[in-house]
Amino acid sequence: MAGNRDHVWVREAPSTVDAEYVQESATVPLRPGQKIAHLFNLNESQEYVLQRVTERTYWFQRDHYACTFYVGEDGVLLFDPLHERGQYILEAIKRVTDRPVKAIVLSHDHYDHIGDADVVLRAMGEIGVHPRLIASEATARKQLFRGTSQPHATEVVAWPHSRFQFEDLHVEFHGFARAAHTDDHSAQLLVEEKVLHAADHTNPDEPPFWKFSANENFLYFEPNLRETEELDWVYENGGHGNVGSHADRDFYHQYIADMVEAVRRAMDHIGFRDGVKGVEGINSHTAYHTTWTDLVARTAVDALRPKYGQYYGFEYGTWSNAEQVVWAQFAYTK
Structure with a gap:
């Protein structure tokens, strides 16, 4: 997507997994193992990056923060309404469908990843749509403990593991009983799509980010990785970095x-x-x-x-x- 940012392109770091890079596309799905070319420069020069991952699942990134959305028959399921990026997410969704956002998933209670829930809810309310706001028991409890001003979940799922349905898609919540990142950290598996949304879990095609993705406890980090590696997925959205695969996990362990x-x-x-x-x-x-x-x-x-x-x-x-x-x-x- 063309943008108006003043950016001089730089030489990017090499792939950690010898990835096959392809040009960003909102229409052409990725093949397993493929990644988006020139991702750092795209983030610096465009309003956002939008990549079709499967027939129904899309990967969005702005300023190096990524979220996932799924386009169903009647509506859209959004994973993590990123802070200061909600309007851009809605614009990206409109590029590929005229269906409204009917459900929002909060992966964990970190404001940078879920801080624009109110932006999305307000935009949908203006057209008469009132999305489900889905969070785990751990996230809901943490928001109550903190006294957050953010919208509270309308649908709370069991912790640490649970499942819900959005149209024909089954989504599994996989929380970490001993979580490295934060005590309510979880990943979501889009079962039929074989896509794992795991914000702040990994940074595909990069070494681990600052403090292993701002982890609060390194002791549990690798066991958390092993837990999600056992799930049946082909593509991963780690919230930062490129589109991930199991090869990225091999690099992490080494x-x-x-x-x-x-x-x-x-x-x-x-x-x-x-x-x-x-x-x-x-x-x-x-x-x-x-x-x-x-x-x-x-x-x-x-x-x-x-x-x-x-x-x-x-x-x-x-x-x-x-x-x-x-x-x-x-x-x-x-």
Whole structure:
């Protein structure tokens, strides 16, 4: 889609999985394993990116945030009404169908992913449509606990696992009893479409984003990945990054293994007081922990750079991933 942003195209990072890239298309579905070409530049130069994934499922992205929508016979099912992107999502939907949004799914209670629910609800209300607003028990409870001003779910499904139906499509909620990202984090499987909507779970065709997609707890991250890998899907929307496949998960597991090993090696030869050697005036033991963590993490990043340094966002995000692993290894070493 043409946009009016002032952007000078840059050379993009190579694929982490040797992907086959195709031009963005709102009409031609992707074949398994294909990804959208020039995705970073498209995000920087267009109003949004719209890709048809299957006959009925579409992948939308603006400013590197992605959501999924499914076009049924009578209406549209939207997964995650992204903050500050609701109007663009509605415009994208209108490009492919004149059917209204009849249901909205909230994957988890993070404002950046669900913050424009009111925008979509208001737009539908203006034409006399009142969509179902579907969330898990965990998300509904969390919103009540926080006293959110966001619209509350009209339909609450069981936690951690449940299923609902939208026209002929069956959708499975897969929550994580021990969630890495946030305590109400879940993924949704569009069963007949074989599409997994898993916001903030992975960043396909990239190394893991900052803090493994802003995870609150690294300890549970890889077990969460294993859970969703057991599901029957071909395409994944991780909320950021490109359209995903199981090959992206293989890359993630190798990256995690290499990161854990690099951190362990660094911990073996960096002493707890090494970060403050030569520094005078230390009057708090906090200095030992923070400087040691930083030193171990950055040593691990240096060790990983020859293998991963060419990939998307390495210099900006890998140190935060390393810090999470340092803490997990420090606290939970077997």
